Amino acid sequence: MxxxxxxxxxxxxxxxxxxxxxxxxxxxxxxxxxxxxxxxxxxxxxxxxxxxxxxxxxxxxxxxxxxxxxxxxxxxDASAIEAALHEQEQGQKALARRFHELEDLRDQLLEKGPASTDEALKRFPNADRQRLRQLLMQANREKTANKPPAAARKLFRYLRELQQIANEEENSRGV
The missing domain is CATH 1.10.60 (Diphtheria Toxin Repressor; domain 2)
Incomplete structure (x- = not known):
């Protein structure tokens, strides 16, 4: 050989x-x-x-x-392509993780009721306390009346808005 x-x-x-x-x-x-x-x-x-x-x-x-x-x-040389694909996959996993964290926070707030708004305010200091409490009380009323969880969905959308605002503020500070 x-x-x-x-x-x-x-x-x-x-x-x-x-x-x-x-x-x-x-x-x-x-x-x-x-x-x-x-x-x-x-x-x-x-x-x-x-x-x-x-x-x-x-x-x-x-x-x-x-x-x-x-x-x-x-x-x-496919290394740049592999790196870009890996970066995209990691970004998608991070988005999914943040989504699940928001779901967990919403579930926690719904479970504990309006008294738990402080937990959300710790995470999102610019959140409207009154709006959070109203959404939680409305969700509680819907749950006891066996109605569809419209307020729970509104609460999740509000938490997602707060998350987006927090991300934008974080990105503007980083740049």
Whole structure:
């Protein structure tokens, strides 16, 4: 065996790398147009291949197009694309986490009633105490009357507004 043969990766390693690039290409094809626009794809051929794959309806045609995308991805440095996709996924996970935290806060407020407005005010100091108390009392009345939870939904929307305001203030301070 020569030195050049020992330095080359095995066929299995090459195949794994090809499949990983094909999966990356598949993720790109599955993105929304807005998300795809934020991914730094420098190669115009790759950009066109992704656009073509999004239009293909035939299963076999899509499979061949995905192989072509994988081939194109081998010719470029895909690390920037991987990093951008990872960043987008982390952003979506953070949004989901904040959403669940707001749901938990709403549930906690509904469980404890109007006396628990201080918890929300600690988290959102610019919140309107009176509006919070009114929404909580209204939700409590709806619950005892077995009515749909309209006030609970309004409370969640109000908490989400407060979260957005807090995020905007945080971003303006950071810039």
């Amino acid at each position: 020569t030195d050049s043969e020992q330095e080359r990766p095995s066929k299995t390693a090459l195949k794994r790398e090809m499949e990983a690039l094909q999966k990356l290409g598949s993720k790109l094809v599955g993105l929304s147009s807005a998300d795809l626009a934020r991914i730094p794809i420098e190669d115009p051929d790759l950009r066109e291949a992704i656009a073509t794959a999004r239009r293909i309806k035939s299963r076999e045609g899509l499979r061949r197009q995905m192989q072509y995308i994988g081939k194109l991805m081998r010719l470029i």
